[in-house]
Amino acid sequence: MVYVGALSALLDIEHQVLKDIIASEFAKKPKLIPLNEYALQLGIDYAKKNYACPLPIKVERRDLIGDLIVMEGNAATGLGAIYGGATVAAWYPITPSTSVVGGFEKYANKLRIDKETGAKKFAVVQAEDELAAIGMAIGANWNGARGFTATSGPGLSLMNEFLGLAYFAEIPVVLVDVQRGGPSTGMPTRTQQSDILMAAYASHGDTKHVLLFPCNPKECFEHTALAFDYADRYQTPVIVMTDLDLGMNEHLSPPLVWNDERQYDKGKVLSAAQLDTVAKWGRYLDVDGDGIPYRTIPGTHPSKGSFFTRGSSHDEFARYTEDSNDYVKSMDRLNVKWETIKNEIIEPEIYQQKNEHSIGIIFFGTTTYAALEAMDLLKEEGIETDALRITSFPFSASILEFIDAHETVFVIEQNRDAQMKKILTQELEVHPKKLVSVLNYDGMPITANYIHKTIEEKLKATISKPQLV
Amino acid sequence: MTYIKPKFHHPELPTNRLGYTKKEYEGVISTLCAGCGHDSISAAIVQSCFEMNIEPHKVAKMSGIGCSSKTPAYFLSNSHGFNSVHGRMPSVATGANLANCDLLYLGVSGDGDSASIGMGQLVHAIRRNLNITYIVMNNGCYGLTKGQDSATADAGSINKTGIANEFNAIDLCGLALELGATFVARSFSGDKSQLIPLIKAAMSHKGFALIDVVSPCVTFNNNTGSTKSYDYVREHMEAVGTFDYAPYEKKSQLIMTAK
Ligand SMILES: Cc1ncc(C[n+]2csc(CCOP(=O)(O)OP(=O)(O)O)c2C)c(N)n1
Ligand code: SF4
Numbered sequence: 001m002v003y004v005g006a007l008s009a010l011l012d013i014e015h016q017v018l019k020d021i022i023a024s025e026f027a028k029k030p031k032l033i034p035l036n037e038y039a040l041q042l043g044i045d046y047a048k049k050n051y052a053c054p055l056p057i058k059v060e061r062r063d064l065i066g067d068l069i070v071m072e073g074n075a076a077t078g079l080g081a082i083y084g085g086a087t088v089a090a091w092y093p094i095t096p097s098t099s100v101v102g103g104f105e106k107y108a109n110k111l112r113i114d115k116e117t118g119a120k121k122f123a124v125v126q127a128e129d130e131l132a133a134i135g136m137a138i139g140a141n142w143n144g145a146r147g148f149t150a151t152s153g154p155g156l157s158l159m160n161e162f163l164g165l166a167y168f169a170e171i172p173v174v175l176v177d178v179q180r181g182g183p184s185t186g187m188p189t190r191t192q193q194s195d196i197l198m199a200a201y202a203s204h205g206d207t208k209h210v211l212l213f214p215c216n217p218k219e220c221f222e223h224t225a226l227a228f229d230y231a232d233r234y235q236t237p238v239i240v241m242t243d244l245d246l247g248m249n250e251h252l253s254p255p256l257v258w259n260d261e262r263q264y265d266k267g268k269v270l271s272a273a274q275l276d277t278v279a280k281w282g283r284y285l286d287v288d289g290d291g292i293p294y295r296t297i298p299g300t301h302p303s304k305g306s307f308f309t310r311g312s313s314h315d316e317f318a319r320y321t322e323d324s325n326d327y328v329k330s331m332d333r334l335n336v337k338w339e340t341i342k343n344e345i346i347e348p349e350i351y352q353q354k355n356e357h358s359i360g361i362i363f364f365g366t367t368t369y370a371a372l373e374a375m376d377l378l379k380e381e382g383i384e385t386d387a388l389r390i391t392s393f394p395f396s397a398s399i400l401e402f403i404d405a406h407e408t409v410f411v412i413e414q415n416r417d418a419q420m421k422k423i424l425t426q427e428l429e430v431h432p433k434k435l436v437s438v439l440n441y442d443g444m445p446i447t448a449n450y451i452h453k454t455i456e457e458k459l460k461a462t463i464s465k466p467q468l469v
Numbered sequence: 470m471t472y473i474k475p476k477f478h479h480p481e482l483p484t485n486r487l488g489y490t491k492k493e494y495e496g497v498i499s500t501l502c503a504g505c506g507h508d509s510i511s512a513a514i515v516q517s518c519f520e521m522n523i524e525p526h527k528v529a530k531m532s533g534i535g536c537s538s539k540t541p542a543y544f545l546s547n548s549h550g551f552n553s554v555h556g557r558m559p560s561v562a563t564g565a566n567l568a569n570c571d572l573l574y575l576g577v578s579g580d581g582d583s584a585s586i587g588m589g590q591l592v593h594a595i596r597r598n599l600n601i602t603y604i605v606m607n608n609g610c611y612g613l614t615k616g617q618d619s620a621t622a623d624a625g626s627i628n629k630t631g632i633a634n635e636f637n638a639i640d641l642c643g644l645a646l647e648l649g650a651t652f653v654a655r656s657f658s659g660d661k662s663q664l665i666p667l668i669k670a671a672m673s674h675k676g677f678a679l680i681d682v683v684s685p686c687v688t689f690n691n692n693t694g695s696t697k698s699y700d701y702v703r704e705h706m707e708a709v710g711t712f713d714y715a716p717y718e719k720k721s722q723l724i725m726t727a728k
Binding site: 087088090123125127128129131132133134135136137138139140141142143144145147161162165296297298299300301302303306307308309310311312319320 | 497524525526527529530541542546547548549550551552553554557559560561562563564565566567568569571572589590592593
């Protein structure tokens with residue numbers, strides 16, 4: 001305490017702040033308060049007597065935080081699942097995703113208890129492995145509940161086969177992937193964004209999945225809640241892509257907000273009454289032309305709407321078929337659905353009113369704050385940039401517009417193989433050389449200095465060449 | 470060719486208490502090999518549900534992958550079914566159960582689906598005392614992939630290629646008893662007088678009910694020397710017929726329900 005007192009004199013720290021801390025710290029042992037205050041004062045007096053106080057660097061009260069909160073991403077994700085209507089969570093423990101289900105259970109024990117009976121209105125199952133975890137989540141969704149699972153890289157690898165089933169049989173399911181350092185067991189306690197390629201195209205055959213990329217706890221909360229609506233609306237897996245840094249560390253975040261008027265979007269589910277009015281129902285009939293068929297929940301109607309859900313090839317009436325025409329038709333309809341998703345999915349965040357500069361930078365997830373800071377550093381040197389933050393996959397049209405509007409686009413990501421760049425190049429058919437990678441994959445969160453330095457170097461290197469493209 | 474059976478039927482077919490005829494418990498025409506044991510089990514399921522006055526839409530049919538796992542298409546057309554992935558039906562059934570515990574869960578699987586790739590999930594479903602009737606259509610081989618030995622093939626049993634199996638069989642009933650399953654039975658697809666009462670008992674049972682049904686594969690494992698052939702099983706009927714009775718011990722229903 002003597003040391004703290006001396007330091008406070010040197011840095012000109014407000015005296016009352018320290019006194020308040022002592023009071024709260026020793027609230028249970030009030031006898032110690034005057035003793036500590038005395039020690040504090042001894043330090044102050046010593047410093048003042050022996051040094052020129054205060055030093056040129058000072059501690060000053062500021063209000064830059066405003067109403068921001070501090071929270072771990074995984075807790076916000078768990079809470080997002082509650083607000084998103086999840087009642088079933090199945091999981092297998094793995095760092096760094098464990099606290100997602102922990103958060104879900106904690107909040108569910110407060111928010112999802114029957115007021116009259118005290119009974120739990122949710123289920124958490126610690127499955128025998130990740131295959132079972134996602135199988136349970138899929139079974140719950142198939143039966144009308146909102147179920148999810150949370151995992152990290154090794155678990156996602158195991159879940160591939162089931163993800164393909166959910167894609168092809170069109171069963172909603174939500175998965176949270178808290179990414180860690182790969183490959184294999186990799187660096188379980190380090191961060192990376194290196195599951196993107198696998199998540200986007202998980203499972204054999206032609207498959208693709210909806211991904212969301214939150215960048216702070218507020219978005220962990222919002223994207224997870226939204227994921228359940230998307231999964232139901234589009235009848236497909238939705239993967240929330242966070243990472244160890246966002247999930248397990250405390251982050252400053254805007255407060256979580258929820259509109260109590262909001263209704264869940266359960267998508268196209270037919271009730272018994274609706275089934276009675278439908279002349280010819282087919283589980284995989286594209287009635288509305290948006291690629292999204294109507295589904296039924298088991299137990300709904302005594303004689304209508306039953307079907308055999310299967311991952312084998314099926315016709316519009318869910319009957320097994322290996323007929324080429326039927327197969328191509330159903331695969332093409334899944335693509336129509338994919339286009340629908342593309343048009344409706346949340347937009348990227350664009351950081352300028354209009355594109356003004358020749359350099360654009362693209363980032364997502366936990367790279368966001370370092371990237372924004374790097375933009376400031378570049379600006380100080382006269383290098384001005386436009387920026388776009390990817391929030392979802394499939395990519396909405398505005399991402400291609402952004403890329404087209406710039407001569408050079410830096411894609412910043414936390415993996416070795418430029419996974420996001422690969423998907424951008426492939427899905428948007430842009431020239432690979434137009435996208436220049438800034439990659440950090442040492443397991444530590446990417447820093448503004450690193451981004452700044454790398455962009456600067458890459459720009460210098462291109463001056464000697466006529467063009468980047 | 471259509472696999473949909475004609476809806477037309479005789480107006481005087483007997484009905485059950487719910488007013489349904491047996492036809493209303495049937496499925497589409499089977500595409501399995503003529504004589505496959507699995508078809509007899511499907512017929513026994515139809516008969517059991519009819520006799521038990523079960524509302525078809527209150528049943529959820531769950532299966533994995535294999536000839537056996539295709540059978541839910543061949544019974545209870547008015548029930549939802551789920552042909553999941555190989556060996557993973559127990560997890561899907563568990564999740565479905567968590568969403569709605571009021572349905573009657575009927576799982577069908579094969580010996581490959583349950584005793585090899587799906588062993589982990591089967592064991593854990595038993596451990597959790599999942600409320601399901603779980604029928605293993607046990608032919609000692611992988612029918613769908615052309616007859617390789619399965620883990621339930623008896624040591625010394627000769628398969629169609631003439632080779633005797635070297636390994637000891639996994640006895641699913643023994644395993645289930647060891648795990649504390651609350652209903653365990655073994656039967657034979659060719660003995661409906663035994664199989665139907667067993668299915669009815671299993672469906673009345675709350676908790677995990679396993680019926681291991683020896684169900685010969687006529688195409689790949691019905692040869693002389695196979696211990697899962699019709700001839701062999703009929704000759705050894707007594708052994709099959711004397712199943713043990715596992716006393717029902719009330720276990721807490723570990724599975725919670727969420728709606
Ligand atoms: C992951 C995976 N591996 C392999 C297969 C191929 N496969 C399909 S069915 C089957 C075995 C079926 O045997 P069983 O469960 O005994 O059923 P049966 O056909 O004998 O009724 C195998 C290996 C598959 N579908 N999925
Ligand atoms: S291959 Fe064997 S198990 Fe499969 S349908 Fe034919 S007889 Fe039945």
